[in-house]
Amino acid sequence: MVPAGDNRPRYVCTQCATIHYQNPKMVLGTLPVWEDDGELKVLLCKRAIEPRYGYWTLPAGFMENNETTEAAALRETVEEAGANVELGKLFALMNVQHVHQVHMFYLATLRDLDFAPGEESLDVRMFTESEIPWEELAFPTIRATLELFFADRARMREGDAGYGFHTQDITRPMRGPEAS
């Protein structure tokens, strides 16, 4: 039904009349890097849960009430990768309209390499740019974020100032309807 003064249908409890608004959810994550002797590696997690079981992702998950975007990104990085990171700037904001989500990724620097897969990960590993399993990434926002990151790095090698902030709309799944 459409509540009074509103302009679209809402879920309304038939017993207590509470209106359950359905709004897009935020997915917060990090792009954790480790630089050693000029070589940069990115941390990825192999998913132990559906959707996209067995595919690689940046650590990310749903933001909860009572936390900030930064706190959510940090929490997911600990939960999924057991990683100890220092958070950097917000790097990417991606609209994933068809699944009612907005994905955001913060830059992050690993403080050490003592990471370990959490309950939702089968494996956690470091990848150089050429080692990234591009064909086995879980979601289009992961691919887009990694592409934007390495594009910024390439520009920085040519003298550009630093990492930018990027926004993008993702309008279709990676492959197959199960991958949003």
Next chain:
Amino acid sequence: MVPAGDNRPRYVCTQCATIHYQNPKMVLGTLPVWEDDGELKVLLCKRAIEPRYGYWTLPAGFMENNETTEAAALRETVEEAGANVELGKLFALMNVQHVHQVHMFYLATLRDLDFAPGEESLDVRMFTESEIPWEELAFPTIRATLELFFADRARMREGDAGYGFHTQDITRPMRGPEAS
């Protein structure tokens, strides 16, 4: 109750066992400007609804499912101010943790001055920096966004490149518990 495999309590329907996750909501808006003969003015709306009835705000409201952050910002600008704007870059992202919200504001340029208050506004007006009713602003995220905007303008007058992207945590209400 805490669902299996989860780590925090959720609202679970006692009849059908549906889990109603409670996640932070996004509030999307714009900072619409009009520049004439070197003089810049910002559009503000006087709220016709609670909370903060009668106080001034940038056009903004809850993002709905099936729209992007840009589309939500544009929709709210039309609904509250009847304004015809061209959207610019995402300018500010503010965590308002204590009310479970994230507020985002896009820069926007008015295409004309044919705006008019919508149902949720008592009035819509243009303000130069010195005319902004700082003591009658509705929410701290509005004040912070306007302050960041004019600070960027001041830096630009001294040769800085352009508007930045800003993130900030808002940890307390403007004044009194009704203003979040």
